[in-house]
Amino acid sequence: MANRPMLEIVSLEKRFGPNTILKKIDLKVAEGELVFVIGPSGSGKSTMLRCCNRLEEPTSGDIIVDGRNIMAGTRRDLDRMRLQIGMVFQGFHLYPHMTVLKNVTLAQRKALKRTKAEADARAIDMLEQVGMAHKADAYPGELSGGQQQRVAIARSLALDPKVMLFDEPTSALDPELVGSVLKVMKDLKSKGMTMVVVSHEMGFARETADRVVFMDGGVVVEQGTPDEIFGAPKAERTRAFLSRVSG
Amino acid sequence: MDIFIDQFFNIEIMRKSLPLLLTGLWMTLQLCSAVILLGLIGGLFVALGNMSERRWLRFISIAYTDLFRALPPLVLLIFIYAGLPFAGINISPFAAVVIAFLLNNSSYYAEVYRAGLISVAKGQWEAAQSTGLSPTQTLIHVVLPQAMRNVLPDLLSNTVEVVKLTSLASVISLSELLYNAGMARSVTYNASPLVLAALFYLVLLWPLVRLVSHFQRRLAA
Ligand SMILES: Nc1ncnc2c1ncn2[C@@H]1O[C@H](COP(=O)(O)OP(=O)(O)OP(=O)(O)O)[C@@H](O)[C@H]1O
Ligand SMILES: [Mg+2]
Numbered sequence: 220m221a222n223r224p225m226l227e228i229v230s231l232e233k234r235f236g237p238n239t240i241l242k243k244i245d246l247k248v249a250e251g252e253l254v255f256v257i258g259p260s261g262s263g264k265s266t267m268l269r270c271c272n273r274l275e276e277p278t279s280g281d282i283i284v285d286g287r288n289i290m291a292g293t294r295r296d297l298d299r300m301r302l303q304i305g306m307v308f309q310g311f312h313l314y315p316h317m318t319v320l321k322n323v324t325l326a327q328r329k330a331l332k333r334t335k336a337e338a339d340a341r342a343i344d345m346l347e348q349v350g351m352a353h354k355a356d357a358y359p360g361e362l363s364g365g366q367q368q369r370v371a372i373a374r375s376l377a378l379d380p381k382v383m384l385f386d387e388p389t390s391a392l393d394p395e396l397v398g399s400v401l402k403v404m405k406d407l408k409s410k411g412m413t414m415v416v417v418s419h420e421m422g423f424a425r426e427t428a429d430r431v432v433f434m435d436g437g438v439v440v441e442q443g444t445p446d447e448i449f450g451a452p453k454a455e456r457t458r459a460f461l462s463r464v465s466g
Numbered sequence: 467m468d469i470f471i472d473q474f475f476n477i478e479i480m481r482k483s484l485p486l487l488l489t490g491l492w493m494t495l496q497l498c499s500a501v502i503l504l505g506l507i508g509g510l511f512v513a514l515g516n517m518s519e520r521r522w523l524r525f526i527s528i529a530y531t532d533l534f535r536a537l538p539p540l541v542l543l544i545f546i547y548a549g550l551p552f553a554g555i556n557i558s559p560f561a562a563v564v565i566a567f568l569l570n571n572s573s574y575y576a577e578v579y580r581a582g583l584i585s586v587a588k589g590q591w592e593a594a595q596s597t598g599l600s601p602t603q604t605l606i607h608v609v610l611p612q613a614m615r616n617v618l619p620d621l622l623s624n625t626v627e628v629v630k631l632t633s634l635a636s637v638i639s640l641s642e643l644l645y646n647a648g649m650a651r652s653v654t655y656n657a658s659p660l661v662l663a664a665l666f667y668l669v670l671l672w673p674l675v676r677l678v679s680h681f682q683r684r685l686a687a
Contacts, residue, residue, distance in 0.1 A: 312593035
């Protein structure tokens with residue numbers, strides 16, 4: 220991909236007390252690219268994603284989204300820039316006291332200041348895209364995990380983000396529900412969305428990822444195409460990890 | 467038996483004291499509204515202070531809730547009404563009651579809010595803020611509604627306590643329900659006005675305590 224970079228992680232460092240969790244990470248994600256991140260538990264994958272929208276405050280380094288540094292600017296600027304960075308969590312985190320439709324319109328109304336009509340129309344579009352429009356009036360508690368996750372994706376998409384970050388989006392799902400969420404993500408990729416996905420779904424990575432990044436101990440150990448990483452990993456640590464997860 | 471009825475359930479005396487008691491009831495309702503409304507607002511800010519990342523704010527709010535939950539409300543009331551004039555500060559009985567019970571009550575509300583706020587999963591904050599909502603918007607639209615729903619029985623119980631608490635205002639001769647009932651009793655040499663006042667409290671609070679039980683059962687389910 221020769222496209223311009225949509226997300227640049229520059230020399231990102233994160234410390235929790237005495238522990239350095241991310242050690243000067245550099246990662247560029249091009250427009251429309253899907254980067255798939257793997258690595259053992261505790262290697263810092265979630266922390267890296269969470270630093271990308273400053274849910275976790277980086278200790279040092281820069282996060283540049285479509286040319287703008289989200290580490291610069293005021294709290295207001297941060298709220299505005301977060302609109303451009305969609306985030307999907309392992310635990311969905313839909314708002315349980317609101318209908319599906321309200322879940323998808325809330326930030327459109329309050330942060331983007333769209334009118335109710337605009338927000339509703341956009342929400343229905345997005346819910347259709349993830350196959351959940353028929354549940355617009357349901358409450359999250361009435362949905363399966365897979366359905367909740369698709370609504371959560373629609374909630375992010377409705378804000379027209381430039382990048383979508385997924386932190387183990389299918390890890391909390393029953394196996395038979397995983398496919399519906401992965402399909403939505405695949406559609407998204409084919410529509411040209413820039414995506415960073417932390418996941419254990421290697422099959423999805425082989426099919427959909429442009430690049431696979433292997434992290435361990437807070438550094439990027441190795442990266443390459445799915446074929447390179449899964450077929451012929453160079454680093455010993457990558458090989459050890461892959462043989463462990465493929466059982 | 468006749469003497470009992472005559473002393474406690476004398477309809478004629480109740481009828482005569484009714485206007486006085488209604489005036490008292492009105493005052494009680496005004497006191498309750500002021501203390502409950504201000505308490506609900508003040509309590510929220512104290513609770514937010516308690517959960518702030520700023521150490522000094524946490525310190526102030528913890529000191530506040532500890533102090534005003536530990537001090538007996540009657541002591542607080544008499545101090546504000548009868549003690550402060552020694553410092554040249556004179557306050558109307560109404561204001562004294564509102565301030566004293568507000569200090570007491572907002573600390574209880576604050577503790578209830580705090581329990582409610584920490585009952586809302588951290589993921590709710592993160593999801594809302596990752597969609598560009600400001601911390602205040604997140605609090606108002608996402609966290610607070612869930613927090614309040616989770617502690618609704620406690621908020622209501624606390625509100626019941628406020629209504630009962632206002633009867634203490636009679637000790638500084640504020641003409642609320644209990645004080646006026648006492649007046650009627652001493653004028654008529656008959657306890658029926660007190661019984662009537664008790665009935666008023668009952669009618670006011672019984673639906674509320676029922677509601678508390680109802681919500682408690684629903685939350686437990
Ligand atoms: N808030 C925190 N305070 C202290 N340490 C933390 C905090 N969050 C994460 N860590 C530590 O940072 C390290 C990396 O955590 P992280 O969640 O990023 O790993 P991960 O690669 O996502 O792991 P997993 O695959 O289990 O999700 C872990 O050792 C974790 O204990
Ligand atoms: Mg993780």
